[in-house]
Amino acid sequence: MDNSLLQELQIARKSKRQVVLATNLTSGKSELLYPFETHEVSELLDEARTALRFDKPHEAKIDDDVFFLNIFNPPLRLFIVGAVHIAQKLAPMAAATGYEVIVIDPRRSFGSEMRFPNVALDDRWPDDALGELAPDRRSAIVTLTHDAKLDDPALEAALKSDVFYIGALGSTRTNAKRHQRLTAKGFSETDIARINGPVGLDIGAQSPAEIAVSIMAELTACLRGKAIE
C-alpha cells in the first residue's frame, strides 16, 4: 500500500468521514472510497455502503476480482449528562473502549477542566447541547445528575433520537417517579422502556469506578445485541 494512501486514510478518520479501504486481494492494490459522499453507482460502492452501514468489513467479489472492504466509521459517541464523580470514572473507561466521550453539565463547578482533564466538556443545558450534537444510532446517552431539571431534558432528547442505549442513574424509586413525569409528558410505555434504569448491570457496584464498570458492561451488551435479564 502507498504511504500517501495511508496518510489520506488517517486524515479522513481524523475528520470523522465514513471511509472504506478497498483492497484488491489479487493485485494488492488499494483505494479509498467515500460511498456516502457520492451519488455514483457501482457494485463496489454499494458493497462499501453496506459495510459501513452494518459496521462490518467484508470480502466482495466483483467481476473477476475479489476485494476486501475494511471500514473506518467515526467512533461511537457517548454523551454523559452530569459531570459527577461517576462521570470522572466512566469517561476514561468509555474512551478506552473506543467511544468519543462528551460530558454535558451547565454547572461549572462540576464540569471543570480540573476534574476532567482532556475530556470534551459542554456547559450548555442538556437539551440545547444534545439538540446541536444530534445523537444518532451510533450514540449512547447516560444521565447521572440525580436532578430532574438536568436529567429529564436529556432523557426527552434521547427518547426522540434513535440512540442505541439510554441509561439513567437513580434508585428504583427515583426511576418510578421519572416514569410518571415522562408519561405526563406524553411518552409511551415503549418509549420509556428504552431507558435502562437503575443504570448498569447489577453487579453490586458501590464505588464510582465500579458503577462505571457496570454501566460500560450494560452499554456494551446493548451494542452487541446481547439480551440481559
Added chain:
Amino acid sequence: MNTDLDLAARDDVIESALHWQTEGKKVALATVIQTWGSAPRPVGSQLAIDEAGNMVGSVSGGCVEGAVIQEALELMNSGGHKTLEFGVSNDDAWEVGLACGGKIRIFVEAVG
C-alpha cells in the same frame, strides 16, 4: 473524551504505521480478512509491524502474531503482499495455529 482516536493507549494501528514511516522505518500492515469459528479478533482487525519487529494492534489473541511478523519482515524487503491462513489443523511449516479452534485468513502487505 478527547482521545485522539486510540492514541491514548498507543494502539492506533494506522497512526503507528505512519509514525514509523516518518522515522524512516520499513513498515508492513496485516489485516484479518476472514474468520471461521471462534476467531479471537474480528474481520478488519489490523496489526502494524516495523522493521525491528515492533507491533501495534492485533490479528489474534497473540496466537499467530509471531508468524505474521516473520512474513511481514520478508515482505518489507521484497515488497508486495501475501495472504496467510491459520487454523487448528494447520499443516504448513508454521506450526502455529489457534488454540481456540477457529480459523483465520490474514492479508499482509508492505507499506511503500
